[in-house]
Amino acid sequence: MTTLTSNKPDKIRDKVHRVLLGKKQILVTEDEPLLVQLEREGIHVEYQCREGYCSSCSIKLLWGQVEYPFEPLAWVQSGYMLACCAIVKSDIEIAFFSD
Amino acid sequence: MSYSTFNRKQFDSMKEPMFFGENVNVARYDQQKHPIFEKLIEKQLSFFWRPEEVDLSSDRKDFQKLEEHEQHIFLSNLKYQTLLDSVQGRSPNVALLPIVSLPELETWIETWSFSETIHSRSYTHIIRNIVNDPTKIFDDITVNKEITKRADSVSVYYDRLIEMVSLYNTLGLGTHHVPEHGDIEISMRSLKKALYLTVASVNVLEAIRFYVSFACSFAFAERTLMEGNAKIIKLIARDEALHLTGTQHMLNLMASGKDDPEMAIIAQECKEEMRNIFVEAAEQEKDWASYLFKDGSMIGLNAQILGQYVEYITNVRMQAVGLDTAFETKHNPIPWINAWLVSDNVQVAPQEAEISSYLVGQIDNDLSESDFDDFDL
Ligand code: FES
Ligand SMILES: [Fe+2]
Ligand SMILES: [Fe+2]
Numbered sequence: 518m519t520t521l522t523s524n525k526p527d528k529i530r531d532k533v534h535r536v537l538l539g540k541k542q543i544l545v546t547e548d549e550p551l552l553v554q555l556e557r558e559g560i561h562v563e564y565q566c567r568e569g570y571c572s573s574c575s576i577k578l579l580w581g582q583v584e585y586p587f588e589p590l591a592w593v594q595s596g597y598m599l600a601c602c603a604i605v606k607s608d609i610e611i612a613f614f615s616d
Numbered sequence: 617m618s619y620s621t622f623n624r625k626q627f628d629s630m631k632e633p634m635f636f637g638e639n640v641n642v643a644r645y646d647q648q649k650h651p652i653f654e655k656l657i658e659k660q661l662s663f664f665w666r667p668e669e670v671d672l673s674s675d676r677k678d679f680q681k682l683e684e685h686e687q688h689i690f691l692s693n694l695k696y697q698t699l700l701d702s703v704q705g706r707s708p709n710v711a712l713l714p715i716v717s718l719p720e721l722e723t724w725i726e727t728w729s730f731s732e733t734i735h736s737r738s739y740t741h742i743i744r745n746i747v748n749d750p751t752k753i754f755d756d757i758t759v760n761k762e763i764t765k766r767a768d769s770v771s772v773y774y775d776r777l778i779e780m781v782s783l784y785n786t787l788g789l790g791t792h793h794v795p796e797h798g799d800i801e802i803s804m805r806s807l808k809k810a811l812y813l814t815v816a817s818v819n820v821l822e823a824i825r826f827y828v829s830f831a832c833s834f835a836f837a838e839r840t841l842m843e844g845n846a847k848i849i850k851l852i853a854r855d856e857a858l859h860l861t862g863t864q865h866m867l868n869l870m871a872s873g874k875d876d877p878e879m880a881i882i883a884q885e886c887k888e889e890m891r892n893i894f895v896e897a898a899e900q901e902k903d904w905a906s907y908l909f910k911d912g913s914m915i916g917l918n919a920q921i922l923g924q925y926v927e928y929i930t931n932v933r934m935q936a937v938g939l940d941t942a943f944e945t946k947h948n949p950i951p952w953i954n955a956w957l958v959s960d961n962v963q964v965a966p967q968e969a970e971i972s973s974y975l976v977g978q979i980d981n982d983l984s985e986s987d988f989d990d991f992d993l
Contacts, residue, residue, distance in 0.1 A: 563932060563948055565957045570659060571857035572864060572936045573954075590655055591861050592868045594938060613946075614935045 537610040552600040569602040581609025619714045633876035637717030653724040667738035672745040672844035679746040685912035693829035698739045704732035707774045762907045773817040777810040816890040819863035820897045823933035834956040835917045854959040898930040924949040
């Protein structure tokens with residue numbers, strides 16, 4: 518039983534993607550949104566609500582794919598992503614607004 | 617075209633623009649042109665809170681212990697916030713309800729403005745608890761030069777739009793002479809332009825005008841002072857973040873042309889003016905910080921740091937509505953503020969008076985040494 522469930526493709530939780538940020542490269546999983554994983558690496562990202570409704574955590578998504586488990590209330594400008602609630606789905610490159 | 621409280625025409629409200637279409641008749645939400653506004657309503661209702669639920673008894677003692685220049689900082693911020701929420705508790709209703717054309721947006725405007733009245737009531741709750749004579753504080757709001765300067769810039773676009781819409785509703789399109797105001801041209805174009813600039817100006821109000829005050833409240837609470845107040849400010853900040861998202865959606869929908877093609881042209885024309893509204897407000901907020909600290913700073917904050925913070929969040933908010941950033945400041949000089957602004961652990965039960973002290977400890981643990989670089993102890 519256990520073997521069966523863990524073999525189901527959608528149950529594979531350990532997919533790892535590379536996040537490029539300037540000269541830095543961070544490895545992230547699909548388990549949690551990007552924001553917490555960046556913070557764990559000591560990278561400060563502006564935030565407020567951490568729930569997708571304030572747009573404070575909006576950062577540039579230069580290329581790559583992210584997904585939102587629920588549709589955020591905040592407007593997402595094209596070419597940007599909300600770090601607090603986006604799940605990284607491929608290797609991506611990001612930049613802060615100031616760069 | 618005069619306003620009707622129940623438009624008898626038959627039309628498909630799914631085809632109406634957000635503003636300046638038909639007056640809304642049936643308040644129905646089973647179908648929505650812009651479902652985001654219904655979602656904002658639901659979120660705002662889930663945030664519902666009452667100021668009286670927050671216990672302020674220790675704030676009274678704390679306030680008496682504050683140094684005089686700190687009392688000045690605290691009270692001035694309260695006065696300024698009172699001004700802002702006095703405006704916001706009525707103006708979205710007065711200015712926007714006569715011209716809105718979608719039921720979900722009409723109800724969002726009412727829900728938004730209602731939540732601002734809770735903020736206003738919370739200032740009375742705070743002021744009553746910390747001073748014996750609230751009148752002195754409230755009366756100063758209409759005479760204090762530093763505050764009235766700001767009252768002018770937050771109300772000018774609203775007042776202009778309200779005047780133009782009332783001329784439109786009574787006299788229709790054309791150029792109308794108004795005693796003391798001269799000739800006012802009322803065309804669909806000029807009305808829509810006034811609307812766009814009003815939303816731009818309100819967006820800036822929601823986006824940056826509260827944040828100097830928020831920072832001071834949280835800086836007091838970092839020292840375990842005025843914690844009841846900080847709890848109320850946390851609740852207000854959560855609401856304001858949602859209001860901001862509301863105005864950002866309106867602006868971005870207008871600029872996209874998807875809602876009303878003419879609005880996209882107007883948004884393009886108004887780009888420079890919208891930018892100026894941001895920059896002017898940021899400069900005013902920086903001046904406000906200098907006024908607050910004229911007799912002395914407080915631990916962890918001074919006018920310069922707050923000025924940089926204003927520039928930083930102005931950049932963040934400009935980007936959110938598709939504008940290039942205006943200031944050099946690239947980093948948040950007071951990153952500890954975000955731990956206060958985050959709303960996940962806001963609780964209002966009075967028996968939980970300890971919760972914010974507990975939070976202070978938690979926040980301290982989460983900060984790294986470098987976060988205190990700008991924190992002049
Ligand atoms: S922190 Fe509010 S949208 Fe991400
Ligand atoms: Fe408010
Ligand atoms: Fe607001």
